[in-house]
Amino acid sequence: MQPTDNSPALTLAEAKAQFIHTWGVSGASWGVSKTLAQVHALLLVSPAALSTEDLMEQLTISRGNASMTVRELLDWGLIYKELRPGERREYFIAEKDMLQVTRCIIRARKRRELDQMKRSLDQLAALPGDAADADYRAFHSALTDIQQLATVSDKLLTRLMQ
Amino acid sequence: MQPTDNSPALTLAEAKAQFIHTWGVSGASWGVSKTLAQVHALLLVSPAALSTEDLMEQLTISRGNASMTVRELLDWGLIYKELRPGERREYFIAEKDMLQVTRCIIRARKRRELDQMKRSLDQLAALPGDAADADYRAFHSALTDIQQLATVSDKLLTRLMQ
């Protein structure tokens, strides 16, 4: 007797929906909004470009939300506008090369978080103080260690972006 | 005339407070709670171990918050308990080696997010389908690309952890 799998296989649409859900959850735990991640996921697995209307419909989100999310994804460089001659409506298509996608994400996050952090650290490290004070020395050395880590990370990320 | 900087220099306590604030903001944008990041920052720049009481006082947070946050930091491996003989109260001290700190953070996030994502992707990639259907092929190929990226990231992160 050949064992046959009785559970109904996922349809393509269900598989896509599940992927969009997973991508949304992941995004949320890295500090980006669930909708942003979901719109990105939907466009990643769409062979064709989609309009704002399509996004609203397929993800049941509002026009405003769709508009702002799409703008942010354009800003990250993760999606492109596709303009069709003679049509008013804008279509969006995702960068499909995952290496490029990675670069975009690293570039954006580095700029927003790491560079900002380095600036704060530099400012704090400039604090003049009494080198005889153990407490001051401890703080300063902690700061220097963190700065060094920031510098190393910066170099590594820059290299990863090629 | 020698130009003298008139702005009052930061005191050590102010500098620490500013560091704690910055670290808190950074943490928040990477999806960890502000308090978690702040407790970590405070312990990072404290030469001595601190008790729950100390944390509550210095960050003006509740006992419950302090307790849960400390437990989570222990779980990440970012802080240690220091027990003093004959004392009931627990003291906490941060891992100060930033290389170790990085490892702990990578290990925890990899386990929580990347490994989880890989499992979801594997499950979706197992979807049987009609290889003649262009839509199916497009989805499958997107999925494979993402899986490959996940695998490469996994290897890179594992290497970074040494």
Next chain:
DNA sequence: CACAAGTTTCAATAATTATTGAAACTTGTG
């Protein structure tokens, strides 16, 4: 075993963040 000195849990609440949706805006066309 009662008590003191702590820690943990978790339901209620506060604070924050994301989302809606209607009004304002933009742009191309007859």
Next chain:
DNA sequence: CACAAGTTTCAATAATTATTGAAACTTGTG
């Protein structure tokens, strides 16, 4: 230049997430 077909903005609101604080629990000691 009026209108149609879209997009964007942003105040109000909904949803989510973090925090409080009091009660329950734990553990060592006289």
